[in-house]
Amino acid sequence: DAGVIQSPRHEVTEMGQEVTLRCKPISGHDYLFWYRQTMMRGLELLIYFNNNVPIDDSGMPEDRFSAKMPNASFSTLKIQPSEPRDSAVYFCASSFNAGAYNSPLHFGNGTRLTVT
Amino acid sequence: DQQVKQNSPSLSVQEGRISILNCDYTNSMFDYFLWYKKYPAEGPTFLISISSIKDKNEDGRFTVFLNKSAKHLSLHIVPSQPGDSAVYFCAASSAGANNLFFGTGTRLTVIP
Numbered sequence: 512d513a514g515v516i517q518s519p520r521h522e523v524t525e526m527g528q529e530v531t532l533r534c535k536p537i538s539g540h541d542y543l544f545w546y547r548q549t550m551m552r553g554l555e556l557l558i559y560f561n562n563n564v565p566i567d568d569s570g571m572p573e574d575r576f577s578a579k580m581p582n583a584s585f586s587t588l589k590i591q592p593s594e595p596r597d598s599a600v601y602f603c604a605s606s607f608n609a610g611a612y613n614s615p616l617h618f619g620n621g622t623r624l625t626v627t
Numbered sequence: 628d629q630q631v632k633q634n635s636p637s638l639s640v641q642e643g644r645i646s647i648l649n650c651d652y653t654n655s656m657f658d659y660f661l662w663y664k665k666y667p668a669e670g671p672t673f674l675i676s677i678s679s680i681k682d683k684n685e686d687g688r689f690t691v692f693l694n695k696s697a698k699h700l701s702l703h704i705v706p707s708q709p710g711d712s713a714v715y716f717c718a719a720s721s722a723g724a725n726n727l728f729f730g731t732g733t734r735l736t737v738i739p
Contacts, residue, residue: 515670542725544726546729550731553716553729554671554732555729559725567726604670616663616673621668
């Protein structure tokens with residue numbers, strides 16, 4: 512299995528631009544999670560999906576952030592407009608069956624976003 | 628606000644000695660705990676977990692201890708090896724919840 516695949520690996524953009532991060536979960540996994548890693552807060556959950564349906568988006572910082580999962584093999588996280596404080600590493604993860612409880616998450620290698 | 632806390636940002640240990648990484652949590656509803664290991668430029672990978680019905684779980688050189696009354700868990704690595712150098716994240720979840728709460732991580736450096 513190829514694991515969770517994220518693209519791009521690195522993204523550098525200017526403040527105000529739209530940014531789209533992409534994720535392909537492991538085939539057969541029915542939970543998909545978006546996390547953001549910062550030095551101050553560690554790994555924060557932004558949103559998660561079950562069977563392509565958003566379940567909890569309470570971690571999404573503000574309306575500038577949106578996420579979609581149009582099918583079982585693809586998800587996007589969009590930031591519009593981007594701001595310097597959005598600079599972080601964004602991880603996508605997927606899991607099988609019970610979600611994060613009693614079922615380890617499989618993470619992608621992340622997208623390092625820099626907003627100047 | 629942080630429900631899972633790792634108060635030591637870094638730890639250095641000599642090769643062959645024991646590494647002890649600590650984690651505290653505030654939510655008494657948490658009943659499942661995990662440790663993830665992260666190398667640079669990679670995503671976190673699952674290392675070991677423990678359910679609240681246990682106070683210890685061992686897997687090779689890695690042992691996790693859980694003290695529910697103190698809301699504290701620790702990861703012991705014995706003996707430590709240079710390849711163990713990584714960032715270790717503690718995480719917690721509760722029954723019926725499908726997400727994990729992570730700490731801020733501890734960077735372990737094992738000195739050869």
